[in-house]
Amino acid sequence: MADKAKLRVFRGNEEGGEFKEYEVETYTGMVVLDAIHEIQAKQAPDLGVRWNCKAGRCGSCSAEINGRPKLMCMTRMSHYPEGEPITVTPMRTFPIIKDLVTDVSFNFEMAKKIPPLAPREKEADGTWRMQQYDIDRIQEFRKCIECFLCQNVCHVLRDHDKKKSFAGPRFFIHLATLEMHPLDTIDRRPMMKEQFGLGLCNITKCCTEVCPEHIGITDNGIIPLKERVADDYYDPVRWLLSKFGGEKKKKRLPVVQEAKGAKPDAKKAEAKKGEASKVEAKKETGAGKAKTG
């Protein structure tokens, strides 16, 4: 019972490309990544695609299927109407390396800028006691598989290309993890505001919608972070308390301001009020691609 499906797959690189049409035989339970592998094995051996686990765990096979950001390994062919071609394109927010493979190094660079956990002292018995209900909400964030679909769909990155001044939903979730971590001793709120552009997010929730792990990125992560930053900067009671040393504080790290005097961003006007003081990050050299460290 060999049914057939048509796929339109983007073939090309950063200089451009075209859609090529392929026909594959379908079978029960087939996912889009199976179809791409079928094409690779029999019709286009040099077709570029990233994948690893094929079980929705590693977040490698992110792409846009009929315009929707998805993991190819978790998208069943049977979800699409029979007879109509399925269009597969690379994530649009990141530069194309080849075919369906994009340069996501921006994310790995951003990860390095976030100061890691600095845990408090252990209890007398050498353990850290944490209650399950205290970590439930951050365990949700730590489900993140770094597929970068949230980064791909976030309009601050996708349409306004603010990669230099905006960490993006994936890293707000990481910052939220650290901010809400029962053991952590660092206050990253000034960084969130000044360096990572938290204020640029206007909570359209596109990230939450595409998250394959169903993490409540906006409601559970970004909004609480925004509230904490606002409290820190604008709550008069807290301000007063801090003046008298009444509020227990985490250690505050200096905000790293990169490359003063860099060219002002043309789209700066779009930034929200209060965010205008952002300084552009220094332009990354192209040679640093696919490497961190």
Added chain:
Amino acid sequence: MSETKYETHEHDVLVIGAGGAGLRAAIEASSMGLSVGLICKSLLGKAHTVMAEGGVAAALGNVEPRDNWKVHFRDTMKGGRYLNQWRMAQLHAMEAPDRVNELEAWGALFDRTADGRILQRNFGGHKYPRLAHVGDRTGLEMIRTLQQHGIHTGMHVYMECTITRLLTEGDRVTGAFGYWRENGRFVVFHTKAIVMASGGIGRAFKINSNSWECTGDGQALAYLAGAELMDMEFMQFHPTGMVWPPSVRGTLITEGVRGEGGTLRNKAGKRIMFDYIPELYANETASTEEEADRWLRESTSGVTSKAKRTPDLLPRDIVARAIHTEVKAGRGSPHGGVFLDIATRRTAEDIKRKLPAMYHQFKELGDVDITKEPMEVGPTAHYTMGGIKVDPDTQGSRVKGLYAAGECAAGMHGSNRLGGNSLSDLLVFGRIAGLHAGKYAKEVQAKANDDAAIAEAAKEALAPFDREKGPNPFALHEDLMNQMQRYVGIMRNEGDLAAGLKELERMKEAQETIAVSGPRHYNAAWHESIDMRNMLIVSEAMARAAAARKESRGGHARDDFQEMDKEHWGKVNIVLRRGASGEMELEEVPLPPIPPEIKKVLEEE
């Protein structure tokens, strides 16, 4: 196409593989103030460790205070049917708790006990609840923790880089040769020491739980550089892979399902495992459903249970063969597996909380709601116990400066690995390998790479482009998976293994004539053609060792020698090396003697 220029990078220690073992090794070497390069075949954080589900085994004693390293050591040796290198099993059991606690300092958030400590769950072959876990995504938590800690230690991470040859001078390593996936250009690393941490060889089998990366690269590279391989006949078939639909055949279902109370049943609804309790485990395994369920209830609620363990949690080799037998006898499920039932054992809420990924995976890919229906499961090639032979105390191979850790190294698990002992293996021996590679790097002067060897490696890598016509690498890979599944699979015999070796000879010749075309940029066919060489070397080692071992033990079962043989095969490991003329040499090596004080630990109960 014949562009052979390359860039060069220099480090004190080069770690090949960025899963749990590689990351842990790199962190250790970095902490010694050394320059460390970490090579990932994929992007950072995507290595196969991310797929680990059930947990990391460490005798923390948080749920069962009677647990300690001695019990863990005994369980590990017994699970491996005493073919383990005792010293590795000892170090592992002793150091695992420290390694797990250390992860907490780096940001890992394990599920908690009522008093706020790390929660531990039951798993196959572990006497007490021992697996620290995060639902059913423990591997993700572990790799992300190591990654987030590691990138701030100063190590240099090279992503999407594949090593095709180790470079040596005399009997020591000097570097490594490889290519960038992105543009196909060559890269040469110059280093004093190398830690191999490249994982397993699951992609040699048709039904497997592994990602595309698991092509035995490290074992093959080390073998070609003069290191020895050991225990290659022992392949773990995980009892519970998905069997339906075809798209996901082999995809792993965590043992945690059974740890949380799941039971294996045949098509008549009968719990099968009570019929497959081997002599070795008879005195610690429940013989009735009532006792098994009582044990499960009590052991997970902090009560010291007097009941014996459920047979559903026997070691993996035993459970996998039981399923194989049930299916062969015609008592299987509609799609050739058996049923794994959690729906009638736990509430829907519990299942979604403790096994969220399983729930999601079946719902999305299998159209099965596991809170309402049983899963269909069957054995899937999962883990290789064999690998690079290393010194138990340093993880060093017989090639100077070459260390190995994790799945690509041999010795820790003997003939069968217990669930949960893999993640702890990665941490314990990743650290040890990083430490000793670092020490070695501090002692020696760097030696230049051999230009002729570099030119040779470049030529070898580009050869498939020079051929006009030849086999399709994807078709050849498919061929290999089918032959290995058929002849070197879960049940073996002399005739099949001989046939398998013949097929391997044929495919080795075919591999040398593969032709690929197109640009070198992200060219999947080209990458596959190079991976094929490695898979064929490691597959041959597996088949040769399997043909030599005339008994059944752990992950090596033969229907022509069904019993375990204590007299001879219980006392030797099989070691393979590359002979002077390039042929594979095989030797039986006696197990190292166990000192009296350790023997005493083994005999305690």
